[in-house]
Amino acid sequence: MIPKLLKKCFLYSLPCLFLLGSLLCLNGCAAKPEPISKSGFYLNTIITITLYDDTDASVLDDCMSLCESYESMLSRTIPGSDVWKINHSNTAPVTVSPETADLLHTALQYCALSNGLIDITVAPLSDLWDFSSDGEKHVPDSKAIAALLPAVNYQNITLDDCTVTVSDKDTALDLGFIAKGYIADKMQAYLLEQNVKSAIINLGGNVITIGSKPDHTSFQIGIQKPFDDRNVSIATVPSIHSSVVSSGVYERYFTENGKLYHHILNPKTGYPYENTLLGVTILSHTSLEGDALSTTCFVLGLEEGLALIERTPDVEAMFITDDYQLHYSSGFPH
Numbered sequence: 001m002i003p004k005l006l007k008k009c010f011l012y013s014l015p016c017l018f019l020l021g022s023l024l025c026l027n028g029c030a031a032k033p034e035p036i037s038k039s040g041f042y043l044n045t046i047i048t049i050t051l052y053d054d055t056d057a058s059v060l061d062d063c064m065s066l067c068e069s070y071e072s073m074l075s076r077t078i079p080g081s082d083v084w085k086i087n088h089s090n091t092a093p094v095t096v097s098p099e100t101a102d103l104l105h106t107a108l109q110y111c112a113l114s115n116g117l118i119d120i121t122v123a124p125l126s127d128l129w130d131f132s133s134d135g136e137k138h139v140p141d142s143k144a145i146a147a148l149l150p151a152v153n154y155q156n157i158t159l160d161d162c163t164v165t166v167s168d169k170d171t172a173l174d175l176g177f178i179a180k181g182y183i184a185d186k187m188q189a190y191l192l193e194q195n196v197k198s199a200i201i202n203l204g205g206n207v208i209t210i211g212s213k214p215d216h217t218s219f220q221i222g223i224q225k226p227f228d229d230r231n232v233s234i235a236t237v238p239s240i241h242s243s244v245v246s247s248g249v250y251e252r253y254f255t256e257n258g259k260l261y262h263h264i265l266n267p268k269t270g271y272p273y274e275n276t277l278l279g280v281t282i283l284s285h286t287s288l289e290g291d292a293l294s295t296t297c298f299v300l301g302l303e304e305g306l307a308l309i310e311r312t313p314d315v316e317a318m319f320i321t322d323d324y325q326l327h328y329s330s331g332f333p334h
């Protein structure tokens with residue numbers, strides 16, 4: 001749900017979370033099942049699902065299949081997906097699934113409410129910067145960046161029920177700032193339908209928990225220390241039936257002439273956002289909301305981002321500034 005007071009204001013959500021103490025010691029209690037897990041490579045990262053109160057491996061298989069089906073629907077790089085068809089439509093109307101239309105509607109609301117600071121049509125700029133490639137990276141030519149800016153405008157998109165039309169043939173969508181959260185929520189809903197009461201869904205930068213540990217204590221989610229190994233945490237967040245999502249500059253970046261360039265691009269300038277933030281972590285009820293707000297708070301910066309969270313019910317945030325100091329909203333557990 002869009003926060004009621006988000007008035008001022010892809011791929012963005014990053015694999016910057018890891019789990020601390022996720023393997024539980026069951027103290028020899030034979031009545032409690034051992035945790036079972038399954039991992040796979042989806043959404044450009046390794047995802048893991050762990051069940052603590054269920055031994056039915058088919059539930060894990062079905063949950064992974066659900067993730068794969070949504071990725072095949074929402075990825076911009078998989079030929080035939082809804083987003084791929086929009087991006088290759090050459091301005092012709094495209095009919096998409098109700099799920100894609102629903103997510104696109106929500107994403108466009110965030111674009112509008114952020115005044116374009118978040119823009120789902122930033123894909124052409126992301127391709128130009130090419131942070132995802134393994135090769136040597138360089139700052140693109142300024143003229144090439146300027147030439148793409150007219151195509152980067154969420155207002156180039158018209159959504160009419162399940163029909164999507166883009167007005168500029170060079171406009172391309174990327175739902176990365178919100179899609180992973182949407183998929184995590186769908187996976188959680190499926191597990192709840194299967195009567196799972198204790199589990200962790202780890203989609204890299206998005207972690208969502210079902211219930212608590214079998215001993216009724218909270219799961220502990222580690223937040224990666226920026227620019228350090230993934231098993232080094234700067235903080236931990238307790239989570240009971242909630243979502244923890246982080247966005248940061250330290251997963252996809254390069255340096256040139258002593259300056260760091262990261263993948264979170266300003267759609268109005270074509271260059272990475274410059275502020276004092278290294279990362280933002282959102283604690284919320286849904287992963288979709290956490291995805292959208294982690295990016296929104298990052299682009300707003302520390303002061304405005306904190307102010308937004310304080311106005312938003314049932315959401316807390318932690319900000320990491322470039323001096324490695326942690327800044328918390330008033331209700332963040334620490």
